[in-house]
Amino acid sequence: MNPFDYKKFYDEVGLLNGWDFSKVKARSEGVKWQFYNEVTKRCRKSDRLLDIGTGGGETLLSIAHACSLLVGIDLSSGMIQTANHNLDNSKITNVRFIQMDAEQLDFPKNSFNIVSCRHSPFHAKEVAKVLVKDGWFLTQQVSENDKCNIAQAFGRGQNTHIDGTLKNKYIEELNAAGFVDIQSFEYDAKEYFETYEDLVFLLKLTPIIPNFGNYNDDFEILQTFIDNHTTEKGIETNSKRFMIIAKKA
Numbered sequence: 001m002n003p004f005d006y007k008k009f010y011d012e013v014g015l016l017n018g019w020d021f022s023k024v025k026a027r028s029e030g031v032k033w034q035f036y037n038e039v040t041k042r043c044r045k046s047d048r049l050l051d052i053g054t055g056g057g058e059t060l061l062s063i064a065h066a067c068s069l070l071v072g073i074d075l076s077s078g079m080i081q082t083a084n085h086n087l088d089n090s091k092i093t094n095v096r097f098i099q100m101d102a103e104q105l106d107f108p109k110n111s112f113n114i115v116s117c118r119h120s121p122f123h124a125k126e127v128a129k130v131l132v133k134d135g136w137f138l139t140q141q142v143s144e145n146d147k148c149n150i151a152q153a154f155g156r157g158q159n160t161h162i163d164g165t166l167k168n169k170y171i172e173e174l175n176a177a178g179f180v181d182i183q184s185f186e187y188d189a190k191e192y193f194e195t196y197e198d199l200v201f202l203l204k205l206t207p208i209i210p211n212f213g214n215y216n217d218d219f220e221i222l223q224t225f226i227d228n229h230t231t232e233k234g235i236e237t238n239s240k241r242f243m244i245i246a247k248k249a
Contacts, residue, residue, distance in 0.1 A: 024201045028239050030189035035140040035243065039116045040066040042136045047113035050130060052102050053120020057083030057095070064092045067114070071107075073100040074120075105130050114138075124170070124177035131248040137179065141166060143186060143240035147208045150237055153225040154209045154218070167242045179246035186242040192234030196226055199235055 036059055043049060043066040051060050054072030056079055064070055072095070074080050083097040100106060102117075105126045115127050117139040127137050144163040151157030167184055174182055193199045199222070203212040212218055229236045 024198045024205075025194040026191055026198060026202075026234070027194075028189040028191045030187060031239070032185065032187040032189075033243065035118050035138070036063055036116070038243065038245070039063065039114065039138050042138070043067050043114055048111065049114040049116065050105075050107070050112040052115065052117040052122050052127075054083060054097065055079050057086050057097055059118075061086060061090050061092055061095055064090075064095050068094060070095045071112075072097045073102070073105075075099070075101050102126065122170075124173040124179070128177040128179065128248055133248060135248045137174070137246050137248070138243065139170070140241055140243045141170070143167070143188075143242050145188070145238070146240040147237050148240075149229060150203075150208060150225065153228075154212075154221055156210060157208065163240075167244070170244055174244065174246050178249050180249045182244065182246040184242060184244050186240070188238055188240045191237050191239040192231070193237070194234050196222075196235070199226065 039049075040063050043063075045066075045068060047067045048069045049067045049071070051070065051072040054060050054074050057072050060070055060072045060083075072083060074083070074097075077099050080097050080099045087095055087097060102120065102122050103126065107130045109129055110132045111130045113132055113135050115131055115135070115137045117127075117137075119140065119142055122139060131137060144161050144165060147157075167186070171182055171184060193202065203209050203222070209218075226235055
């Protein structure tokens, strides 16, 4: 597929199906944990759970059995609309989805036993406000060196900070907000995308390459990247993540 065909794919196919990220086919080697498995390990049936940046709600619905009440919030009205559609189709009765800004959690103090946040910004003081004493907070975030070979190929990337900057910032904020037993973990896994379409989906759905597709040579650079990084397992890049687990004192 030449650069012109990539652009045609984006303009016609990508917009037609709404850029549903679940359509991206990729597999990873070296992932050390599954985030929501770590969340449910700390859940009791009687607990109330808040999920920040819940997106379309698919993952929250999949762990509905773990708690008595699960609430997912997202700043995007479109995401919450999708989440509520998924909820209606699921027939699950103990999950709620609400449009809300993580900067101001509009819940009473001590409302939740668990707060989770995957690949979305959070504010430690707001999390502390809504957590009960001894409640758990877990977050997984994208590290600065994620997709580093893609960023190098384009000469621009989602994050120009030194790797570990965001993790350290969040740990400091959690300390200041009164959290204890703060632990951090990380992995740098190999990630393989099955087709060129999958990589285009990734770049359009995420901020890995800012304003991807808006520069005349983006699709040419993408073609060269694919030529240089295609293996028997797929188009190779990396998936670097960190996780923080903390308890409210």
